Amino acid sequence: MANEENGGYDPSAVEEKWQRYWNERGTNTFTRNELENAEAPYYNLMMFPYPSAEGLHVGNIYAFTGADVHGRYHRLQGKDVFEPMGFDAFGIHSENFALKIGTHPMDLIPSNVENFTRQLRRIGGMFDWDHSVDTTDPAYYKWTQWIFLQLFDNGLAERKEAPVNWCPSCMTVLANEQVIAGACERCGTPVEQRRIAQWFFKITDYAERLLGNLEDIDWSDTTLKAQHNWIGRSTGAQLRFPVVDADGNETGTSIEVYTTRPDTVFGASYMVLSPEHPLVDEVTDDGVRAPVYAYIDTAAKKDLVARQKTDKTKTGVPTGGYCRNPATGERIPIWIADYVLMDYGTGAIMAVPGHDERDFEFASAFDLPIVRVVAGPDDDADTPLEEAYVGPGRLVNSGPFDDTHVSESVEKVTAWAEEHGWGEAKVNFRLHDWCISRQRYWGPPIPVIHCDACGPVGVAEDQLPVVLPRVEDFKPDDTGVSPLARVESWYQTTCPKCGADARRETDVSDTFLDSSWYFLRYPSTDFDDRPFDPEITKKWLPVDAYIGGNEHAVLHLLYSRFIIMVLKDLGHLDFEEPYDVFRAHGLIIREGSKMSKSRGNVIVPDPIIEEFGADTFRTYLMFLGPFEEGGDYRPQGIQGPYGFLHRLFDTVVGAVDAAADPDVERKVHQTIRQVTEQIPALSYNTAIAAMMECLNVIRAGGRTAARAEVEALVPLVAPFAPHMAEELWERLGHEGSIFDGAHWPAFDPAKLVESTVEIAVQVNGKLRATISVAKDASEENVVSLARGEENVARYLEDGTERRVIHVPGRLVNFVVG
RNA sequence: GCGAAAGUGGCGGAAUUGGUAGACGCGCGGGAUUUAGGAUCCCGUGGCUUCGUGCCGUGGGGGUUCGAGUCCCCCCUUUCGCACCA
The missing domain is CATH 3.10.20.590 (Ubiquitin-like (UB roll))
Structure with a gap:
């Protein structure tokens, strides 16, 4: 390696020295007193990792380094930066891995956490290890359970039987969000539908607010859009179509449909129910029960993958039942077809084949009548339809509404339906209630006791936590019942209300509940009698900057917004959006392709850090490309930043007392300005390039640097290479840590301009x-x-x-x- | 299919309100130093070229402009979201 023998840059020695210094002096940790009295609090949050057995991967390090650079920059600007780190250690990941290697998760997780902690210290993050959380610690999940009870006690948690996504491989229920194109997000197995009693949080009650607040928060655009789409607000109407018998008499039942185009109701020539629709049985004519049930059966067996495949050939069967179109008074047939999803709207549609592509395709396949009710500019009421017409125009064949322009027809027809009692305007959301129960072992038990007389009763706050017992046989099975249901000694209890024999809830909660509030806990880990201290919370929250992956754009980020909103409504908090600023970082790929275990191209960080040092590794990762877009990791490329840091070290150490060259001085001031602007913009790659350029100017032609020329570079490089900066800071004769105090250099505008x-x-x-x-x-x-x-x-x-x-x-x- | 973003040297990537395209780095080439080096340091490096700061160059084709990587229109490709959302 380099010229260590002449006092040159020795990364491992420097890094070890300063990590020890930080630990001994508590450079990065806050005492309770410091948290309470910080003058310029800045809460710098990053997404806590799931501590896998493999250890930190490059993606983690990339994300944490980027966030740490941000935090260290603000600290050098004089802020009191709180940068905690913890572990999101519950969940199916850990449990499946534990099952695979035959180790109990209660044994596995602590060693993983220990290994992660070692690695996290090694990369030189500014983490406050005195304020860490581990979601599997009863001292933490006691408060996760407390949050459940807050919702339960206020009618925001309910248990209901619902068709749920069941992963036959993980043997558990998945949230809709965890189903990607019909397959399990974790293992890729096609998901089945099952009906199981589940706990739901009523996030849909908050849909409007969750959507509306997106206008006011400073988040990455892509993340905002993802949330916007996920919530999926649409406006339209709910209409009721009365079911009629063979003689055309109303049976008293009606079918509710949701539509965004109530104005096309005159063109509704048939109805379609989803195969799972509760009224299918009632409307089906005895003569066709066999084919109808056969169809339902096939649809149920067809997993969501097949059902959602791009092959959109429409299938369906007539039920033999009819209903009346309330607008035209005509009798129209009721079909069932799997292109109508039980999940959305009411699970039933009025089919308007003239003006809906899907309905058109279905009607064409089954020879159902297609009626034009909207005429485009060049059409009249009788212009034949070659395809569904969805453009602008005026209504035709629509009785009293003929000639109404579509821009006002929705409103008018809805009002008319309302007047006659068969419909009303309705806002619909794609967002579903949050299913939080899991029929698994590795999670916090849901703190509820089931009593035959009293129903579900919440566990009293002073009885928390409901501790997850150590169960050797924690393997899930196909019954859809949690492993805890096999532990009679644990679930048998008495009802807190009436004292009768009762049974504990044996489901555990979703890991997204654990992570929905962890950032509230960090600053308050000094308190074990409350989840978060009101005064400290007031001082430190909302989070100033949250930097993390966009893979959590809708899941974690939406749930945590919801929980914070609820806690605010219940009077526990005085803000309702947890993160003032959120920035999504990009992804690291390797030589043009994704890194994955199956490709065998994952980068193992430890040997790289050992060879080049954490400072070089950090600097290289940040140099790869724009932080918000990610970068392409090429093993050779680390030589660039490695050489840069070596040259910088040698240059600073070898600088002499002399007057600064005016040209060099100008370059230094230009560099200060660039780096000062680019770091907060997360343009780390160009900030590093600017410093490299500056150093090239300082060293051009092999010249010796003057001390005044290099001094500013030390704090500038500190966010990226904190250990080396400390070492140089000390060698320049300063006392203490460079990070204690506002040591960021200022530039002199007068010195920027070229003559x-x-x-x-x-x-x-x-x-x-x-x-x-x-x-x-x-x-x-x-x-x-x-x-x-x-x-x-x-x-x-x-x-x-x-x-x-x-x-x-x-x-x-x-x-x- | 819908939506969004992006296409710049051998490669990763830079380029204020339109104003010298290719910063910085990798790789490559040359040189210095060295017993040696895959170490270190300096210099060079878009293509073509009749070597004339001559021509061509930012996915392709048009346009606006004194001037376009940047703005407008059409097309192609890639990536990422959402995917029968009624």
Whole structure:
């Protein structure tokens, strides 16, 4: 390695030295008193990891380093930066892995946490290890359970039987969010539908607010959009179609449909129920029960993958039942088809094949009537439909509404339906209630006791936590019942209300509940009698900056917003959005392709850190590309930042007491300005490039640096290479940590400007020469100097000069015709 | 299918309100130093070229402009979201 023998840069020695220093002095930790009295609190949050057995991967390190750079920058600006770290250690991941290797998660997790902690210390993050959380610690999940009870006691948690997504491989229920294109997010197994009693949080009650607040928070655009789409607000109407018998008499039942186009109701020529719709049985004619049940059966067996595949060939069967179109009074057939999803709206639709592509396709396949009720500019009421027409126009074949323009028809037809009692305007959301129960072992038990007489009763707060017992046989089975249901000694209890024999809830809660509030806990881990201290919370929250992956754009981020909103409504908090600023970082790929275990191209960080040091690794990761876009990791590329840090170290250490060269000094000030602007913009790659450029200027031609030229570079590089910066700071004669105090350098605007500038000289927009002029040279001077250039004069002779454009400090362009 | 973003050297990536395209780094080439080096340091590096700061160059084709990687229109490709949402 480099010239260690002459006191050169030895990363491992420097890093070990300063990590020890930080630990001993508590450089990065807050005491309770410091938390309570911080003058310039800045809460710098990053997404806590799931502590896998493999250890930290490059993606984690990339994310944490990017956030740490942000935190260290603010600290050097004089802020009191609180940067905690913890472990999201419950959940199916850990449990499945534990099952696979035959170790109990209660044994596995602590060693993983220990390994992660070691690695996290090694990368030099500014973590406050005195305020860490581990979601599997009863001292933590006691309060997760408390949060459940807050919702339960206020009618926001309810248990209901519901069709749920069941992963036959993980043997558990999945939230809709965990189903990707019909397959389990974790294991890729096609998901089945089951009906199981589940606990739900009524997040849909908050849909409007969760959507509306998106206007006011400073988040990455992509994340905002993802949430917006996920909530999926649409406006339309709910309409009721009365079911009629063979004689055309109403049976008293009606089918509710949700539509965004109630104005096309005159064109509804049939109805479609989802195969799971509760009224299917009632409307089905005895003569066709066999084919209807056969269809339902196939649909149920068809997993969501097949059902949602891009192959959208429509299938369905008539039920033999009919209902009346309340607008036209006509009798229309009721079909069932799997293109109607039970999940959305009411699970039933009025089919308007003339003006809906899906309905058109279905009607064409089954020869159902297609009626035009909207005429485009070139159509009349009888223009045949070759395909569904979804454009603008006016209503036709729509009784009293003929000629109404579609811009106002929705409103008018809805009002008419309401007047006659068969419909009303309705806002619909794609968002579903949050299913929080899991039929698994590795999670916090849901703190409820089931009593035959009293129903579900919440566990009293002073009885928390409901401790997860150590169960050796924690393997899930296909019954859909949690492993805890096999532990009679644990679930048998008495009802807190009436004292009768009762049974504990044996489901555990979703890990997204654990992570929905962890950032509230960090600053309050000094208190074990409350989840979060009101005064400290007031001082530190909402979070100032949250930097994390966009894979949590809808799941974690939406749930935590919801929980915070609820806690605010219940009077526990005085803010309702947890994160003022959220920035999504990009992903690291390797040599053009995704990193994955199956490709065998994952980067193992430990040996890289050992060879090059954490500072180099951090700097390289941040140099790869724009932080918010990710980067392409090429093993060779680390040589660049490695050499840079070595040169920087040698240059600073070898600097002599001499006056700064004015040209170099100007470059230094320009660099201070660039880095100061680019770090908060997360443009880390260009900030590093600017420092490299500056160092190249300082060292150009092998010159020796003056101390005044290099001093500012030490704090500038500190967010990226904190250990080396500490070492250089000390060698420059300073006391204490560079991070204790506002040591970020200021630039002098007067020293930024060049005395002479290079001006491009163009003729008809083509570069013909460059000239050097004084920065405040008059236009006259510049132009005449430009004209005097031989290579310019040559072109000017060829024609008449029509115009001269002068952009001060930039260029002169002669327009010759 | 819908939506969003992006296409720049051999590669990762830079380029204020339109104003010298290719910063910085990898790789490559040359040189220095060294017993040696895959170490270190300096210099060079878009293509073509009749070597003339000459021509061509930011996915393709048009347009606006004195001037376009940047703005407008059409097309192609890639990536990422959402995917029968009624």
